[in-house]
Amino acid sequence: MDCLQGWPEQVVRVQALSDSGLMTIPDVYVKPPAERPSIGNGGAVTSDIPVIELGGLAEGAAECRATIRAVADACSEWGFFQVVNHGVSPDLVARVREVWRAFFHLPMEEKQAYANDPKTYEGYGSRLGVDKGAILDWGDYFFLHLLPESIKNQNKWPALPSSCRETVQEYADELAKLCGTLMKVLSISLGLDAEQLQTAFGGDAVGACLRVNYYPRCPQPELTLGLSAHSDPGGLTILLADDCVRGLQVRRGDDWVTVQPIPGAFIVNIGDQIQVLSNAVYRSVEHRVVVNAAQERLSLAFFYNPRSDVAIAPVSKLVTAERPQLYRPMTFDEYRLHIRKKGPKGKSQVESLKAQC
Ligand code: OGA
Ligand code: NI
Numbered sequence: 001m002d003c004l005q006g007w008p009e010q011v012v013r014v015q016a017l018s019d020s021g022l023m024t025i026p027d028v029y030v031k032p033p034a035e036r037p038s039i040g041n042g043g044a045v046t047s048d049i050p051v052i053e054l055g056g057l058a059e060g061a062a063e064c065r066a067t068i069r070a071v072a073d074a075c076s077e078w079g080f081f082q083v084v085n086h087g088v089s090p091d092l093v094a095r096v097r098e099v100w101r102a103f104f105h106l107p108m109e110e111k112q113a114y115a116n117d118p119k120t121y122e123g124y125g126s127r128l129g130v131d132k133g134a135i136l137d138w139g140d141y142f143f144l145h146l147l148p149e150s151i152k153n154q155n156k157w158p159a160l161p162s163s164c165r166e167t168v169q170e171y172a173d174e175l176a177k178l179c180g181t182l183m184k185v186l187s188i189s190l191g192l193d194a195e196q197l198q199t200a201f202g203g204d205a206v207g208a209c210l211r212v213n214y215y216p217r218c219p220q221p222e223l224t225l226g227l228s229a230h231s232d233p234g235g236l237t238i239l240l241a242d243d244c245v246r247g248l249q250v251r252r253g254d255d256w257v258t259v260q261p262i263p264g265a266f267i268v269n270i271g272d273q274i275q276v277l278s279n280a281v282y283r284s285v286e287h288r289v290v291v292n293a294a295q296e297r298l299s300l301a302f303f304y305n306p307r308s309d310v311a312i313a314p315v316s317k318l319v320t321a322e323r324p325q326l327y328r329p330m331t332f333d334e335y336r337l338h339i340r341k342k343g344p345k346g347k348s349q350v351e352s353l354k355a356q357c
Pocket of ligand 2: 230231232237287301
């Protein structure tokens with residue numbers, strides 16, 4: 001794992017570049033023409049990802065079934081949906097946003113104290129992947145392990161200010177609870193026992209991480225991306241998108257659909273581990289982030305992952321004569337090394353598991 005010992009090039013904070021007021025972005029952020037966003041052809045795609053009212057789960061049996069069916073349809077049609085009435089307090093959501101906005105607005109020297117390295121990725125970072133000469137994304141981030149507790153303690157959770165730690169812990173507890181509910185819904189919707197997906201994830205010892213994305217203003221947004229096209233390597237992602245600025249785009253056939261976040265909603269998407277467990281009944285869908293010249297953008301991505309040392313393979317009930325096993329087993333520890341070394345690369349990794357099966 002030598003290549004994960006350090007960054008291959010000097011780290012440049014995108015925020016510092018943006019604040020310098022430059023008019024032309026450095027070549028290292030300029031994407032090849034095929035990957036650039038087509039800003040300005042707005043309105044070409046008018047559809048949006050489904051919205052699901054989670055309150056239905058607590059109502060009568062009919063409402064509960066209808067909600068589970070809506071999740072199943074959203075997962076197979078889009079791989080993405082927004083949830084409203086999800087039970088997480090608006091006050092907590094506002095506080096966690098505020099805590100992280102304040103962090104990114106600290107003086108650069110203070111943020112540098114949290115600079116991360118590619119071994120754990122924990123802390124303040126500005127690139128994903130360690131390939132020398134790679135084209136980079138227009139964004140900084142802060143990455144944290146939240147679960148299991150043992151990892152958090154072992155990695156000595158970066159010494160964030162205690163006000164920040166408490167809010168982040170409260171947020172993590174609430175989001176882990178929401179993910180537990182969604183795991184049950186997904187399990188039932190796949191025709192499995194309610195607990196089956198969670199058990200396959202390793203029961204109580206599941207993992208969770210938080211990636212807070214900060215996309216500074218960009219003078220040439222048409223040439224770059226805040227985050228390149230990728231599928232999320234983990235299980236489930238719960239995204240708290242910026243409350244004012246759009247930027248997330250989801251792959252829909254050959255198009256990219258820009259998501260319009262509903263105030264108070266979370267955006268949920270299926271990651272590669274659920275694609276594998278479900279034997280591709282549900283698929284992790286590619287997404288990317290576009291940036292803009294007028295406003296910065298902040299998002300919090302909470303990743304709910306399998307326990308890192310259990311082999312993840314298609315659930316036997318979903319492997320049939322008509323649908324043979326599509327993926328070979330792999331632990332999440334091994335799986336996540338790919339994005340940590342190569343950076344975001346579309347759906348190449350989950351596809352490669354197939355080729356090896
Ligand atoms: C991610 C991600 C989307 C966003 O962090 O994996 O896809 O809107 N983020 O920042
Ligand atoms: Ni993502």
